Amino acid sequence: GAVVSQHPSWVICKSGTSVKIECRSLDFQATTMFWYRQFPKQSLMLMATSNEGSKATYEQGVEKDKFLINHASLTLSTLTVTSAHPEDSSFYICSARSGRDNEKLFFGSGTQLSVL
Amino acid sequence: QKEVEQNSGPLSVPEGAIASLNCTYSDRVSQSFFWYRQYSGKSPELIMSIYSNGDKEDGRFTAQLNKASQYVSLLIRDSQPSDSATYLCAVRRAAGNKLTFGGGTRVLVKP
Numbered sequence: 553g554a555v556v557s558q559h560p561s562w563v564i565c566k567s568g569t570s571v572k573i574e575c576r577s578l579d580f581q582a583t584t585m586f587w588y589r590q591f592p593k594q595s596l597m598l599m600a601t602s603n604e605g606s607k608a609t610y611e612q613g614v615e616k617d618k619f620l621i622n623h624a625s626l627t628l629s630t631l632t633v634t635s636a637h638p639e640d641s642s643f644y645i646c647s648a649r650s651g652r653d654n655e656k657l658f659f660g661s662g663t664q665l666s667v668l
Numbered sequence: 669q670k671e672v673e674q675n676s677g678p679l680s681v682p683e684g685a686i687a688s689l690n691c692t693y694s695d696r697v698s699q700s701f702f703w704y705r706q707y708s709g710k711s712p713e714l715i716m717s718i719y720s721n722g723d724k725e726d727g728r729f730t731a732q733l734n735k736a737s738q739y740v741s742l743l744i745r746d747s748q749p750s751d752s753a754t755y756l757c758a759v760r761r762a763a764g765n766k767l768t769f770g771g772g773t774r775v776l777v778k779p
Contacts, residue, residue, distance in 0.1 A: 558711075586766065586767075594771065595756060595769045595770060595771045595772050596712070596756070596769045597769075598766055598767070598768075601766060643709075645711050645712075656702075656714060656717060657702070657714070657758075657767055658714070659711040659712050659713070660711060661710070661711050662709075662710065662711040664709070
């Protein structure tokens, strides 16, 4: 199956710093990538849809200036949490659709962010 | 009303038994349905996809879809302790649209 690599797996940072998370599709081109956030014992909540070469589409309630998304190539999308605060601590997961099967969504391994 | 609803569980089943998970959705024009398994601290893993009414079997897993009643279910036969995880139901309105996830059902398989 398609492989999506996400890095880093976990990060601990001080309040006020910015954190960048990378999501790469390793064996396929992903024109669209999705960023999700998951709080403990809750489901995945879509934050934004990232399209290669264009601005990301953010879900209602997600601050686009705080969660910066860049999808500069067909294999890489990045999420930057700017000026992170403890309430931003969460599990962030990226996903991408494989061009071979547009119906299926493949997930990265996730990034656990802890803001002190 | 949530767009995709699941019983949060935990659903406790003895090893070797059948685990039955249900999911209902509110959007009648939904076309694609998925079941994901998620272990604690890990990202979701696709188990099954189903697009038309009826049953679809893959190994020990069977997905059932009833669009008229707006529900999709997952059966896990011969449940194993390694099946203990949270199972997420996801629904998509049309090809290319975003997935909407249910809250997940936690399954515990006891040896």
